[in-house]
Amino acid sequence: MASIQIEQNETRAVVRLNEPLTSAFAAELRPRLQEVVATGTTQLAIDLSSVDLVDSAGIGLLIAARNSLAKVGGTMRIIGVSAEIQHLFKVMRLDRHFQIEGIQGVGSPS
Amino acid sequence: MKCSTALRLKIPSTLAAIEQLCERARLWLEANGLHEDWFVFMLLLRESLNNAVKHGNGSDPSLLVDCWLRKGLRWLYISVGDCGAGFDWGRFSTHQACYGDTCGRGLEIYRLYADKVIFNRRGNRVLLRLEMRKGKDSGLNSNRAE
Numbered sequence: 001m002a003s004i005q006i007e008q009n010e011t012r013a014v015v016r017l018n019e020p021l022t023s024a025f026a027a028e029l030r031p032r033l034q035e036v037v038a039t040g041t042t043q044l045a046i047d048l049s050s051v052d053l054v055d056s057a058g059i060g061l062l063i064a065a066r067n068s069l070a071k072v073g074g075t076m077r078i079i080g081v082s083a084e085i086q087h088l089f090k091v092m093r094l095d096r097h098f099q100i101e102g103i104q105g106v107g108s109p110s
Numbered sequence: 111m112k113c114s115t116a117l118r119l120k121i122p123s124t125l126a127a128i129e130q131l132c133e134r135a136r137l138w139l140e141a142n143g144l145h146e147d148w149f150v151f152m153l154l155l156r157e158s159l160n161n162a163v164k165h166g167n168g169s170d171p172s173l174l175v176d177c178w179l180r181k182g183l184r185w186l187y188i189s190v191g192d193c194g195a196g197f198d199w200g201r202f203s204t205h206q207a208c209y210g211d212t213c214g215r216g217l218e219i220y221r222l223y224a225d226k227v228i229f230n231r232r233g234n235r236v237l238l239r240l241e242m243r244k245g246k247d248s249g250l251n252s253n254r255a256e
Contacts, residue, residue, distance in 0.1 A: 022132075022156055024126065027125065053149065053153065053156070055153060055160065056213070056216045088219075092215060092219075096209065
């Protein structure tokens with residue numbers, strides 16, 4: 001399975017990741033996300049269903065994508081987030097940057 | 111087969127070498143039956159390696175990063191050192207990334223997830239300690255997280 005799968009339909013896009021979102025993978029993903037935003041996407045969803053770890057480099061990349069989208073009036077959601085990553089996002093205050101949906105749907109892990 | 115409770119590795123300062131070291135660390139965790147500690151341990155290990163490779167050694171592949179991992183009776187330890195000039199760890203306790211910043215969150219992750227963080231005087235080696243979960247509810251450092 002490819003590390004990055006992109007479904008793009010006019011202004012909507014879903015980017016599915018199949019590797020831990022850490023420094024090496026973030027470097028590979030960065031230009032792909034830039035391309036998605038540059039080609040007119042304003043509603044972006046990043047699917048982390050197959051991702052078991054995100055580090056600060058991955059967090060930085062997600063915020064950079066959100067910043068780029070905000071400049072064109074777009075929005076971003078992170079979906080399929082595991083309980084541990086959801087907890088990380090919460091304590092790092094990322095819920096102020098974008099909507100975060102757990103594997104079970106919107107909400108925080110218990 | 112008896113597995114070692116300690117692992118020491120030296121790697122060149124590249125992102126690819128971080129990936130290889132993390133794979134070795136994953137196998138070491140599995141061999142020591144530390145499945146419950148996987149997320150927090152790997153998160154802290156990656157943050158410390160990222161800092162050493164990028165900020166400490168400036169991603170110069172000729173400079174090595176020295177890493178050792180150890181399992182004690184109650185605690186897990188990660189120590190990572192680089193060849194750099196070190197950093198001002200006095201700001202460690204207060205540093206926090208601002209809204210919209212795309213970097214600068216590694217130290218905050220140390221604070222949130224490690225039970226103890228010690229830098230050497232020069233600031234080019236860090237020792238992180240985390241309590242093994244085994245039966246605990248959360249891997250997050252409850253004293254500092256929320």
